[in-house]
Structures are given as structure tokens and as C-alpha cells.
Amino acid sequence: MASLLSGQxxxxxxxxxxxxxxxxxxxxxxxxxxxxxxxxGEANDDVREIAKSLAAADHALAVxxxxxxxxxxxxxxxxxxxxxxxxxxxxxxxxxxxxTSAWAVEARERLATSEAPTRDxxxxxxxxxxxxxxxxxxxxxxxxxxxxxxxxxRTAVETSHxxxxxxxxxxxxxxxxxxxxxxxxxxxxxLKKCNGDGLLEQAASKATETFAQAFHAYGQxxxxxxxxxxxxxxxxxxxxxxGFAAAGNPMELSxxxxxxxxxxxxxxxxxxxxxxxxxxxxxxxxYRSLRAHLFWLRxxxxxxxxxxxxxxxxxxxxxxxFEQLGEVDYAARLRTPEAAMLGRLGRDREAWQSRRAAxxxxxxxxxxxxxxxxxxxxxxxxxxxxxxxxxxxxxxVQVAAPSALPxxxxxxxxxxxxxxxxxxxxxxxxxAARTAATNIPDTKQRDDSMDELRLAEGLAIRELQPLTxxxxxxxxxxxxxRAGLPAFLPSIFMQRxxxxxxxxxxxxxxxxxxxxxxxxxxxxxxIAGDTLRDAFLGRSExxxxxxxxxxxxxxxxxxxxxxxxxxxxxxxLDKAGRGAMSLPEIIAGTPPSVVxxxxxxxxxxxxxxxxxxxxxxxxxxDIDRAELVRLxxxxxxxxxxxxxxxxxxxxxxxxxxxxxxxxxxLVIAPDEITYGIPFAALRNSSGRFxxxxxxxxxAPAGAALTGDRxxxxxxxxxxxxxxxxxxxTKLFPSLNRLPAAHxxxxxxxxxxxxxxxxxxxxxxxRAVKSAAVDCDVLHVAAHAFSSARDxxxxxxxxxxxxxxxxxxxxxxxxxxxxxxxxxVVLAACQTGSFGGGTGSMRSxxxxxxxxxxxxxxxxxxxxxxxxxxxxxTRFYRSLASGANLPEALREAxxxxxxxxxxxxxxxxxxxxxxKPSVQKSAKTSVIx
Numbered sequence: 001m002a003s004l005l006s007g008q009x010x011x012x013x014x015x016x017x018x019x020x021x022x023x024x025x026x027x028x029x030x031x032x033x034x035x036x037x038x039x040x041g042e043a044n045d046d047v048r049e050i051a052k053s054l055a056a057a058d059h060a061l062a063v064x065x066x067x068x069x070x071x072x073x074x075x076x077x078x079x080x081x082x083x084x085x086x087x088x089x090x091x092x093x094x095x096x097x098x099x100t101s102a103w104a105v106e107a108r109e110r111l112a113t114s115e116a117p118t119r120d121x122x123x124x125x126x127x128x129x130x131x132x133x134x135x136x137x138x139x140x141x142x143x144x145x146x147x148x149x150x151x152x153x154r155t156a157v158e159t160s161h162x163x164x165x166x167x168x169x170x171x172x173x174x175x176x177x178x179x180x181x182x183x184x185x186x187x188x189x190x191l192k193k194c195n196g197d198g199l200l201e202q203a204a205s206k207a208t209e210t211f212a213q214a215f216h217a218y219g220q221x222x223x224x225x226x227x228x229x230x231x232x233x234x235x236x237x238x239x240x241x242x243g244f245a246a247a248g249n250p251m252e253l254s255x256x257x258x259x260x261x262x263x264x265x266x267x268x269x270x271x272x273x274x275x276x277x278x279x280x281x282x283x284x285x286x287y288r289s290l291r292a293h294l295f296w297l298r299x300x301x302x303x304x305x306x307x308x309x310x311x312x313x314x315x316x317x318x319x320x321x322f323e324q325l326g327e328v329d330y331a332a333r334l335r336t337p338e339a340a341m342l343g344r345l346g347r348d349r350e351a352w353q354s355r356r357a358a359x360x361x362x363x364x365x366x367x368x369x370x371x372x373x374x375x376x377x378x379x380x381x382x383x384x385x386x387x388x389x390x391x392x393x394x395x396x397v398q399v400a401a402p403s404a405l406p407x408x409x410x411x412x413x414x415x416x417x418x419x420x421x422x423x424x425x426x427x428x429x430x431x432a433a434r435t436a437a438t439n440i441p442d443t444k445q446r447d448d449s450m451d452e453l454r455l456a457e458g459l460a461i462r463e464l465q466p467l468t469x470x471x472x473x474x475x476x477x478x479x480x481x482r483a484g485l486p487a488f489l490p491s492i493f494m495q496r497x498x499x500x501x502x503x504x505x506x507x508x509x510x511x512x513x514x515x516x517x518x519x520x521x522x523x524x525x526x527i528a529g530d531t532l533r534d535a536f537l538g539r540s541e542x543x544x545x546x547x548x549x550x551x552x553x554x555x556x557x558x559x560x561x562x563x564x565x566x567x568x569x570x571x572x573l574d575k576a577g578r579g580a581m582s583l584p585e586i587i588a589g590t591p592p593s594v595v596x597x598x599x600x601x602x603x604x605x606x607x608x609x610x611x612x613x614x615x616x617x618x619x620x621x622d623i624d625r626a627e628l629v630r631l632x633x634x635x636x637x638x639x640x641x642x643x644x645x646x647x648x649x650x651x652x653x654x655x656x657x658x659x660x661x662x663x664x665x666l667v668i669a670p671d672e673i674t675y676g677i678p679f680a681a682l683r684n685s686s687g688r689f690x691x692x693x694x695x696x697x698x699a700p701a702g703a704a705l706t707g708d709r710x711x712x713x714x715x716x717x718x719x720x721x722x723x724x725x726x727x728x729t730k731l732f733p734s735l736n737r738l739p740a741a742h743x744x745x746x747x748x749x750x751x752x753x754x755x756x757x758x759x760x761x762x763x764x765x766r767a768v769k770s771a772a773v774d775c776d777v778l779h780v781a782a783h784a785f786s787s788a789r790d791x792x793x794x795x796x797x798x799x800x801x802x803x804x805x806x807x808x809x810x811x812x813x814x815x816x817x818x819x820x821x822x823x824v825v826l827a828a829c830q831t832g833s834f835g836g837g838t839g840s841m842r843s844x845x846x847x848x849x850x851x852x853x854x855x856x857x858x859x860x861x862x863x864x865x866x867x868x869x870x871x872x873t874r875f876y877r878s879l880a881s882g883a884n885l886p887e888a889l890r891e892a893x894x895x896x897x898x899x900x901x902x903x904x905x906x907x908x909x910x911x912x913x914x915k916p917s918v919q920k921s922a923k924t925s926v927i928x
Contacts, residue, residue, distance in 0.1 A: 009040035013049075020059070030060035031070040038077055047352035048387070053077040055389035058396065068097045072107065078397070079110065082360025085371075086397045088114035118366025119329065123152050134183045139190070146190035151327035154191055154289060157184045157200050158254075163219035166212035181207055195325045198286030203251045211251075214243025218255055225258065234262040253279050254290055261297055269301045276301070292321035296334065309731055309793075309807055312341045332361025333370060336377050343381060344790050368404035375401075376408055383415065392419045399432075410436040410449050414456055421460045428460045451479045455492065462499050470499045486523065490516040494543045497550075506554065513547035517566070541567055541672075549602040557618045558583055561609050561702075564600040564671070568701040572841075572850040572914055581703045583609075587616050589706030595659045595666050596705045599652065601625050601673035610656045611705055619655040625673060632677050636860065639681045639902035649682040653690060660694045665886045667912065669699040675834055675843075678860055680893060681906035689902075691893055695886035697855075697910045698832075700846055707854075707915040718820075719752040720775040725763035725782050727797035728805050735783055735797075740865035744781045744827060744872065751876055752777070764801045765808055772816065777823050778853075779872075781865070784828035784844060791835030791842035796828065810835070810847045818852035821913070823885070825857045825875075827868045832858030832909050849913040855885050860907040867904050871896055885910050 016033040023029060034056035041049030054077035060070035075090030091111035098104050117125075126145050130153070133141035146153040165180035181204065188200035203211075221236030237259040244252035260275040276297055283291055295318035302311040319334040335358030342351035355378050362370040379394035395412040403409040413433040421428035430453055437449035458472035473496040480489055497512035520543060544567035551559040566580045573580065581589075590596060596611030606621040606628065628651075635644040652674065660666060668679055675698075680691040690696065699705060724738045749755045756771045758764075763782070772778050780796060787793035791810060798806040818824075826832075831844040841847055845858035857875065859868075871892050878888035889910050896905035 009036050009043060012036040013040050020056075024059075025063055027060040027064040027067045027070060030056050030063065031067060031073060034060065034070065034073045034077065038073065038080065042080065045353070046349065047081070047356045048348065048390075050077055050080045050356075051352070051390045051393070052387060054081065055387070055393045058393045059389070066097055068094060068103075071097065072103060075107070075110065079114065080356075082356050082363055083397060084114040084116075084360075084363050085401065086363075089400065119149075119364060120366030123149050127152070134186055137182070137186070139186060142186050143190045143193055146187055147194040147326070150191060150195055150197070150325060151322075151329055153187050154197070154200065154327075157187050157191075157204075159219065159222055161187065162204070162215055165207070166215040166219065169209065169212045170216060192286070195288065196286060197288045197325060198284065199250055199254065199290055202284075202286075203249055206247065206249045208247050208249075210243060210247040211249050214240045214247060214249070214255075215251070217243060218251065218258075221255070221258060225262065230262050230265045234259060234266070237262060250284070250287070253282060253287065257290060257293055257297065261300075264297065264300050272297070273301050288321065288325055289327065292318050292325065292327070292330070295321060296330075299334075299337070309345070309795075310805055312338065312345070313731075313805070315341065328361065329365050329367070329370070332358065332365055333373075335361055336374050340377065340381065345787075345793060368402050371401060372398055372403065372405050372408045372412075376411060379412075379415070383419070388419055388422070392416060395419070406436065406440045407442075407445050407449070410440060414449075414452060418456055418460065427464060428456060430457060447479075447483070448485075451476055451483075454479075459495065462495065463502075466499045466502045470496060470503065473499065486519065490519045490543050493519070494546050497546060501550065506550065510547070510550055510554075513543060513550060516543045517547060517563075521566075545602065548600060548607075552602065552605075552607060552620070557607060557609070557620075558616075560600065560607055561598065561616075561618070564598075564607075565702050568669075568671075572700055572846070573703060580701075581706070583616055583702075586702045586705060587611055587614055590614075591705075593664055594705055595656065595664050596669060596699070596702065597652070597656055597666065598669040598702050599674040600671050601628060606651075606673075608652065608655055609702075610659065611702060612659065621651050621655070623651055628673055632673070635681075636676060636678065639678050639906045642683060642687075645681060645683040646685070648677060649684050649690065652677075653679075653682055654684070657684065657693075664694060665697060665884075666690075666694045667697045667699050667705050667886075669702050669704065672834065676832075676860055678902065678906035678909075680909075681902035689897070691890055691897070691906075695884075695890040697886040697912050699912045700849060701914070704912045704914050707912055717752050717776040718754045718756075718774065719748070719777040719779065720756045720768075720771040720822075721749050721758065722763050722768055722778075722780045722782060722798070723757070723759045725758075725798040725806065726761045726800075727783060728800045731805060731807075732783070732797060738781065738783065738865050740869050744865070744869035747869065747873060748779050748876065751880070761799055764799045765804050765806050766801065768798055768808065769812075769816065772818060772822070774820050775822050776820060777825065778818075779825045779827065781827040781868075784826065784831050786830035786833045786843065787835045789836045794835045794842075794844055796826075796844065810841065810844060813844065813847035814841050814850045816851040818848070821852055821854040821916075823855050823857070824848045824853045825872055826859065827865075827872050829859060829862040832856075832907075832911065833860050845909075845911040849911060852913070852916075854913050856911040856913075857889065858909060858911055860909065863907055864904070867896075867900070871905065871908060885912075 013033065013036045016029060016036055019029050020026070020033055034053045037049050037053035037056055041047065041053060054074060057070045057074035057077055060067050061074065064070070071090055071094040075087045075094060078084075078087035078090055088111055091107045091114065094107050095104060095111070098107075126149060130142065130145045133145070161180050161184035165177050165184060168174075168177035168180060184200070185204045188204045192198045192201045217236050218240035221233045221240055224230075224233035224236060237255050241252055241255035241259060244250075244255055256275055256279050260272040260279070263269070263272040263275070276294055280294060283294075295314050299311045299314035299318060302314060315334055315338050319331045319338065322328070322331040322334070335354050339351045339354035339358055342354055358374045359378070362374040375394050375398040379391040379398070382388055382391040382394075395416045398412040399409055399416065410433060413436050414430070417428040417430050417433055434450075434453055437446060437453060440446040440449055454472045455476045458469045458476065462469040473492055476492050477489065477496070480486070480492070493512045493516035497509040497516070500506075500509040500512065544563055548560040548563040551557075551563060561583055562580070590611055590613045592613045594613075598609040598611060600607045603625050604622075606623060606625075608619040608621055610617045610619070631644050631648055635641055635648060639645070668674075670677065679696050680689065682690045684690070684693075723744060726737075727735065729735075749757050756775070758767050758771060783797045785793075785795055785797070794810040796808040798808055800806040826844060826848075834842045836842075841850055843858070845856040848856045857872070874892035874895055875888050878891040879885070883891060889908060893905045893908065
């Protein structure tokens with residue numbers, strides 16, 4: 001504690017963390033750690049550390065439930081996270097143990113603050129006063145209450161007062177209609193005064209019978225929407241929109257917004273975007289709440305497209321607009337998705353600050369559904385991370401709170417049981433979750449929850465009680481087959497296959513895995529969209545790996561190879577008009593000048609298949625996958641490390657080194673584990689680099705070995721050059737422009753006769769997409785980002801323009817149609833490295849291959865723009881002299897190798913595409 005007392009909480013945290021690892025059952029140490037983490041978090045505005053303080057206090061209380069200091073510190077941590085209702089419970093528990101000390105005085109003060117009325121409680125009191133004021137026509141009181149609760153007041157007009165007026169008018173009850181309309185107009189006028197929102201005031205001023213009929217449909221649509229009857233609500237909003245338009249009422253725009261929102265819920269974001277684009281130019285400046293809702297809608301639309309930068313901007317615009325309007329509950333709801341986006345973008349500190357704001361906003365609202373949604377969203381983010389104790393503590397808070405959503409209460413209890421089982425390595429105690437499941441009123445949700453319990457139990461006991469686990473997995477498969485729930489069946493078949501391998505039932509395990517693959521591939525064919533299909537296959541990679549490993553263990557290396565091929569680059573193969581190729585087809589189509597090295601890594605070994613024209617041989621490399629990853633990562637971090645370089649050569653290249661005759665090209669088809677190794681810098685036993693022995697290329701699958709290798713630079717080439725885009729400084733404030741890229745672009749342009757140069761301000765998203773369609777060479781010298789968390793966020797930063805921020809995402813690249821099959825040169829950072837997530841389209845290089853590129857020159861790590869310019873210039877000169885692509889890169893790297901260390905030249909790799917089964921004709925249409 002000396003470090004803590006001397007104002008060094010960070011050092012205290014490190015010391016105490018080591019202490020609780022050595023003595024995990026000492027509650028005092030855990031409590032001291034809670035104090036140190038809390039002080040460290042508050043001193044550095046590090047909300048994650050505050051959440052870890054809560055977890056440490058919970059550890060202390062798990063050992064000693066009546067530990068007074070831990071209860072007190074738990075209350076402090078909960079309060080610092082904004083969870084005041086949970087903090088109040090902690091103070092009450094503390095006071096039940098200590099009611100007289102000085103600490104008890106502070107606990108009572110904090111309890112009083114934590115028990116302050118929520119916004120919902122205050123609104124319910126003021127709502128009564130508002131009703132009386134509306135009855136009296138007391139505009140001053142109405143103005144005062146509406147200014148405090150503008151969101152609740154506006155909602156009351158839209159869902160209560162105007163629907164009551166419409167229903168009464170259509171029923172012929174003129175007295176009630178006039179009373180309801182007067183109420184609506186008083187509130188609408190107050191809204192215009194307090195925050196400038198004038199839509200309802202204008203709408204209520206045009207109270208015709210046509211408007212009433214439309215509002216009746218609008219009210220039904222809102223009710224259907226609240227009840228999640230989305231298809232029904234869509235029909236009602238269409239009817240209302242037409243009626244409002246006929247009445248000349250601005251509520252037409254509100255109905256159109258809800259129609260667009262329903263389309264997002266139905267998975268039709270493109271149609272939703274078209275409607276939003278029609279609404280926006282028609283918005284009066286006073287329609288402030290509707291504008292905020294449109295920002296919110298745009299965030300949902302772009303989030304569905306995995307464009308998190310744009311989604312984050314739209315979400316923040318919406319939240320800030322609602323905050324300015326005083327509609328704080330909506331602002332609080334938007335904090336939760338904002339935090340998730342920040343987390344996916346790797347901005348962890350900001351994400352946790354937004355999570356605290358989300359928790360505080362939800363708790364302050366007093367609406368338990370908001371509280372449960374916020375807590376579960378944050379906890380689920382941490383379940384599989386390094387700080388899963390945070391998830392357990394948050395789920396504890398969730399299940400102790402008053403529950404508005406029975407399904408979420410069940411989810412919290414189930415996750416807590418699973419997390420406890422992971423920690424103790426025992427079967428989970430599912431009694432509380434089972435009770436919660438039986439209390440779910442919806443029959444289907446209840447049955448699905450019981451099925452989730454069976455699955456959770458099977459996963460937890462598969463190693464301890466494999467026979468019972470096999471039965472549970474069989475029950476889950478039967479239920480989900482009967483219920484028409486195919487989504488997770490492949491993974492459950494895989495789990496049963498693993499149990500059957502444990503039970504030595506290899507034939508049954510193989511049948512399960514083949515069935516799982518059949519389900520995956522039948523579903524794959526029905527998934528629209530390249531990136532969605534690739535992500536689905538990526539999530540299914542474990543099934544293919546498990547089947548390949550089982551086949552290899554049974555001596556069927558060819559079956560293991562073909563299983564690996566079936567899982568690789570399926571989007572690329574689909575777009576090329578090819579299916580996965582068999583081993584005989586690949587070796588028949590491999591040119592004599594090519595030697596292929598196809599790698600597939602399993603848990604304890606790696607399969608190397610050497611592919612040549614007319615023959616294939618295999619080698620099983622005995623190395624644990626984790627060790628191979630460690631070797632790879634150390635070598636990528638420092639390509640000058642000779643021990644790692646030689647070890648990787650011995651493991652991966654030595655088995656085929658006698659095939660590397662002069663004039664042959666080594667084409668490497670790496671898997672996820674071997675992808676990213678700078679093969680050119682591997683050294684043999686005599687210290688020679690692999691690049692000294694042969695030209696090297698990278699292939700996404702064995703099928704790429706059958707493609708063409710000719711020079712791509714004919715004398716009359718059409719070249720598109722993108723150089724030094726004027727990227728958004730709002731999104732990337734710490735980035736500098738690339739003067740060498742500017743020069744590089746002009747230098748490349750001078751080498752060709754037919755050039756489209758998009759430099760600086762001209763390098764917009766639309767211009768680049770348009771110019772890329774029919775060129776022979778696409779040269780991009782710009783900032784690029786490979787997201788280690790989620791490859792769908794990998795992008796090239798171009799110049800912003802009206803309607804977009806200039807971000808060319810990986811998924812946008814995949815969806816291009818590069819009909820002229822250009823060579824793409826990505827003179828940018830990390831364009832050949834894998835981002836996080838699943839699927840084969842996880843590098844910008846692979847994305848361009850999927851779009852139709854013949855080949856891509858890409859980089860594995862951050863590269864200096866001056867050195868990049870020199871190397872690419874040499875590469876182009878070699879191509880112009882007649883070298884093929886791998887040889888041209890080899891010549892450029894060999895020149896650099898004379899004076900530069902591997903760090904400066906080994907990052908560059910040529911990635912080869914798959915030749916289409918039928919050559920497409922060039923198109924001249926512009927892609928937007």
C-alpha cells in the first residue's frame with residue numbers, strides 16, 4: 001500500500017495484481033486492489049480501470065460476503081460507473097454491517113444522493129401536473145414542464161393527444177376531439193418555445209379530417225413498431241405517409257422516417273437510404289427532432305454496412321442533437337452503440353468513457369429496459385476478452401436490478417453461470433438460469449432459452465462428462481432441426497464431433513463434420529452479398545479445420561488438402577466463376593515453371609502440400625500452432641532476427657528447397673497462420689535469403705497456381721494513379737500528408753502514355769471507383785489502415801466530398817468489378833496484412849483480388865513513402881523490360897537488398913489472383 005499512499009496507484013495496482021495471483025483467497029488483498037484500481041482509474045480518467053475495481057471488490061466479497069471495506073469500495077466503483085441504483089444497494093448492505101463509524105456517515109450521504117428520483121419518476125409526478133395544466137389551459141405551467149421533459153411531452157403528443165383527437169373526430173365526438181387537439185397544440189407551442197422544434201406546431205395547425213385518417217394509421221404504425229410487428233408497421237406508415245401528403249401536412253416526413261426505419265429492421269438498408277435521401281432536403285430548419293432521428297437512422301444504415309467511421313459520425317450527430325433538444329433519454333440510448341463502434345475502431349479509452357455515459361444515462365432515466373440493454377451490451381463485449389471479470393460483475397448488477405425484459409434476465413444468469421464454470425473448470429450451476437427461463441412468458445423464447453441451457457451445459461462438461469455432453473448436443477441438434485433454427489447447427493455438429501473423437505468414435509465424428517460442411521455450403525449459396533457470404537464462411541472455418549485435422553489423423557492428406565481448399569477464398573473463386581478445385585485439377589493446371597507450397601495449420605502440426613505440374617507431395621511439419629504464431633509475430637516485428645528466420649525456413653521451406661531450380665517461381669498459398677510471413681527474408685542454413693534463390697508470389701488458394709503470369713504492362717497501357725489524397729483531418733487528425741506519394745504518382749505517370757492522375761483533392765471516392773474500372777494498372781499511393789480488431793474496418797483514406805468521407809472500405813473494394821483485371825499496386829501501409837475477424841477477405845490485397853485484379857503488390861507492415869517510391873519505380877522498370885510479376889518484384893528487392901536491411905524491402909509481396917473461367921468483356925459504366 002506504500003505506492004498507493006505515496007500517490008502512485010498504477011504501481012500499487014501492479015504489485016497487488018501479482019499478490020492476488022499468488023494468494024487468490026485473501027479478501028483484504030482483493031479489496032486493496034479495488035482501491036488502487038479505483039484511484040488509478042479516476043486519476044487517469046481510465047473507466048476500464050474503474051470497472052476492474054468493481055471486479056476486484058466483487059472478488060473480495062466472493063471470499064467474504066460481509067467484508068465491510070469491500071462493500072464500501074464496491075459502492076464507490078458502481079457510483080463512478082454511473083450505476084447509482086446498484087451503488088445504493090451497496091451502501092445499504094454496508095450500513096447493515098457498519099451503522100456508526102465515520103465511514104457510515106459518508107455511506108448515508110452517498111446513499112441519499114444515489115436514491116434521488118430518476119427522470120421517469122419525476123416525469124410521472126409532473127405528468128399529473130401537466131394534465132391539470134392542460135385542462136385549465138395554463139400555458140405557463142405547460143411551458144415549464146415541457147421545458148424539463150421535451151422528449152416525453154413530444155411523445156405524448158404523437159402517441160396520445162393527436163391519436164385521441166383523430167379517433168374522436170372520426171367517431172363524431174366533436175367535444176373530445178376539440179379538447180384533445182387543444183392539448184396537443186399547447187404542448188406543441190411549448191416545444192417550439194423551449195427548444196425550437198416546430199414540426200408538431202405546424203402539424204397541429206392543419207387539423208383536417210384527411211389528416212385525422214392519416215394519423216389513425218400513423219398511431220397504429222407506432223404501436224406496431226413498439227410491439228416489434230415490423231412488417232405490419234411498415235404497411236401502416238406507408239398508408240399514413242400517403243394520407244399526410246394528401247392533407248399537405250408535414251407529418252408526411254415523420255411517417256416517411258418511420259417507414260425508412262422499419263426497412264432497416266427488415267434488412268433492406270438500401271431502400272431505407274433512398275427514402276432518407278428524399279426526406280433530408282425537405283426538412284424545415286425547425287424540424288429539429290426529426291433531423292436528429294435522421295442522423296440516428298443514417299448511423300443504423302451505415303452500421304449495417306460495417307462503415308463504422310461514418311456510423312460513428314452519424315450516431316454522434318444524433319446524440320448531440322438530442323442533447324441540444326433536451327431529449328436526454330434518446331441521447332442515453334445512443335451512447336451504447338457509440339461505445340460499441342469506438343471499441344471496434346480500437347479506441348478503447350473513448351469506448352469506456354462512452355460506456356460510462358451510457359450506464360449513467362440509462363440509470364438516470366429509471367427505465368429498466370434501457371438499463372438492461374446498456375449493461376448486457378457492455379458485458380457481452382468483455383465476455384471473451386482479457387477482463388471477463390468485468391463481464392461477471394456487470395451481469396451481477398443486471399440480474400440484481402428490477403427486470404423489465406425476462407429474456408435478458410435469463411441471459412445474464414446464464415452468462416454468469418458460464419463465466420463461473422470457466423473460472424472454476426467445473427460444470428455450471430444453471431439452477432437460477434433455469435428458473436428464469438421458466439418465467440419467460442413468451443412460449444418460443446422460453447423453449448429457445450431451455451435449448452440454450454442444454455447447449456451451455458454441454459459445452460461446459462464436454463471434457464468432464466463426454467457421454468452426457470454427446471446426449472445434450474444431440475438434443476440441441478434435434479430441437480433446432482425441428483424448430484427450423486439452422487444458424488448454429490454446423491457449430492453444434494462440430495462440438496458433437498469433438499466429443500465423439502474423445503470417445504474414439506472417429507466414423508461418427510467424420511459424419512458429423514461432413515454434415516456440418518454440407519449445411520454451411522448450402523446456406524452459403526443463399527447468402528446475398530460478397531462480404532456477408534465471406535463472413536459467414538469465416539465464422540465456419542473451425543468446422544473445415546476440424547474435418548481436415550480428422551482426415552489427416554486418419555492418413556487422408558489429400559482429403560485434408562481439399563477440405564482446406566473448400567474453405568479458402570470462396571468469394572474470390574465465386575466471383576471468378578470457379579468452384580473449389582480438386583487436387584488433380586490444380587496440379588494439371590500448374591505451369592512447369594511454378595512450384596506451389598500450400599500450408600494448412602492445425603493445432604499441433606502443419607500440412608505442407610508441394611504442388612507441381614502433374615504431381616503433388618506432402619509433408620507434415622510437427623510444430624504447435626501457438627509456437628508457429630510466436631515465431632511469425634517475432635519475425636514480422638523484426639525481420640533482421642536470424643534465429644527466427646532460419647527456424648521458419650527449416651520448417652516451411654526446407655522440405656521443398658530441392659524443387660527451387662533456376663527460373664522457377666515459388667507460389668505460396670498460406671493459411672491464416674502463415675499469411676503475413678515475409679518469406680523473402682527467410683534464411684537457409686548458409687545464410688542466403690529465400691529471395692536470393694527464387695522469385696516468390698503469394699496465392700489466396702491453390703486454384704491461383706493455374707492462372708497466368710504474363711507481364712501486365714503492354715506498350716499502350718491505361719494507368720490510373722491515385723496519389724496523396726486530401727484525406728479527412730477530422731477523422732485522422734494525427735496523420736500527415738504524403739509528399740513522396742505525390743511525387744511517386746507523378747513519376748509513375750511519366751512512365752506510361754495513357755494516364756488518369758487523381759492527385760490530392762481530385763482523389764475522391766467516386767473518381768477513384770470510376771477510373772479503376774477499365775484501367776490496366778491501378779497505382780495507389782495513400783494512407784491505408786488494416787484493422788487488427790475487425791478487417792471490415794480496413795480502408796484506404798481518400799479525399800472527402802459531399803455525401804461521403806472519402807473512405808474506401810475493404811467491403812467496398814470487394815464489391816467492385818475490375819473488368820480489365822488490372823495490376824493493383826498499393827504503395828501504402830499494411831495493405832497485405834490480415835485484419836481481425838473471420839473470412840478470407842481480411843486484407844486489402846485479397847479484396848482487390850476478389851474485385852477482379854490479376855495481381856496486387858502489397859505490404860505487410862508500415863513502410864516509408866520515400867523507400868516505397870524507389871522500390872515501386874524499380875518494379876515498373878523491370879516489368880517494362882519484360883520480366884513477369886514475381887521476377888520484377890524480385891529484381892526490385894534484390895537491388896534494395898544491396899544497401900537496405902530486410903525491414904525496408906521484405907514487406908512487399910505479389911499476390912496472385914484467380915483467372916476467371918470465362919473472360920469478362922470490359923465495361924465503361926461508372927460505379928458509384
